[in-house]
Amino acid sequence: MIDFARYRGRFAPTPSGPLHFGSLVAALGSYLDARAADGQWLVRIEDIDPPRCPEGAASTILRQLETFGLEWDEAIMWQHNRGDAYQQALDQLIQLGLAYPCSCSRKQWQAFDIYPGWCRDGVCDANKPLAWRLRSDRGESPIRWQDRLFGDQQFDPAELGDVVLKRKDALWAYQLAVVVDDAEQQITDVVRGLDLLDNTPWQRQLQSALQLPQPRYLHLPLIVTPEGQKLSKQNLAPALAEDEQEVRQQLFQALEALDQAPPQELASEPPATQLHWAVANWSLLRLSPTAHRLNPPSPPAGD
Structure with missing residues (x-):
């Protein structure tokens, strides 16, 4: 049983590369929300997809968090060694009739907006490798919750x-793993980017089926490029700064992206000083739901 009076938040990156500015804003938002509530802040490394996780990426992420002063409270959870817990949850869903094997490939159903459920009542081709899917047509509908x-x-x-x-390929998928791990870590509050908002219904459906607690959710506005694209590793977002002065400036910019209106003199202060101010002044009321557009870099002097 989770004690919702005792705030426990988390930052859970996939180690597919170093953190970028959008990652920093998400990490900072979750950190400040936890610390302002006098709560705990945990880090979980979501490394269930080894082909996407180059060697050393997780260590880089942890070093980046430390560089920006974002210190976690408990031992890091690594998803790569959590397979037994995920299998137990899947077995429970199978017994409930909420999970089924599926032989269909994306190429077969790419003309449809969503998978048509062809294997719901029996595997189409038992000789092919099988995935396991959640039946979305059973249980509560619609899924409702209040985003903060x-x-x-x-x-x-x-x-x-x-x-x-x-x-x-027998690798675990995100939706099941995140639900099982949030419950294991007794997470009361999930603070993450708006791009994951439409993942929440599946996760709440799984929480309900597995009789797990349902955290509160706060989805943060996205950081987008000057062209309006989500800042991500896929569009080659640069890694976070390492130079001390650039780290200070980038942390200050992240506070601005979270609409916290930090005083300008804070920009030259070290991360510990900036975070001390930010925790004391964290206000969800300031936070705008509008995406934050990064300004294009200034042209070099003399151009």
Whole structure:
């Protein structure tokens, strides 16, 4: 049982590369929300997809968090050694009739917006490798919850489709792993980017089916490029700064991106000083739901 009076938050990056500015804003938002509530802040490394996780990336991420003064409270959880817990949850869903094996490939159903559920009543081709999917047509509908920034949310899981829980290559999928691990770490508050908002219905459906507590959710506005694209590793967002002065400036810019209106003189202060001010002044009321657009770099002098 989770004690919701005792705040426990987390930052859970996938170690597919170093953190960028968008990652920093998400980490900082979750950190400040936890510390302002006199709560605990944990780090979980979501490394369940080894092909996407180059060697050394996780260590780089942890070093980056330390550089920006974001210190965690407990031992880091690594998803790569959590397979037994995920299998136990999947077995429970199978017994409940909420998970089923699926032989279909994305190429077969790419003409549809979502997977059509062809294997719900029996595997189409038992000779092919099988994934396991969640039945989105069973259980509560619509899924409703109150986001702490974006307010009342309502999704029909059937319109989102039957999400994969375990892949054909036997690797675990994000939706099941995150639900099991949030419960294991007794997370009361999930603070993350808006791009994960539409993942929440699947996660709440899984929490309900597995009789796990349902955290509070705060989805932060995205950081986008000058062209309006989400800042991400896929569009080659640069890694966070390492130079001391640049770290100070970048942390200050992250506070600005979270609409916390830090005083300008704070920009030259070390991370510990900036974070001390930010925790004392953290206000969700200041936070705008509008995406934060990065300014293009200034042209070199003389151009």
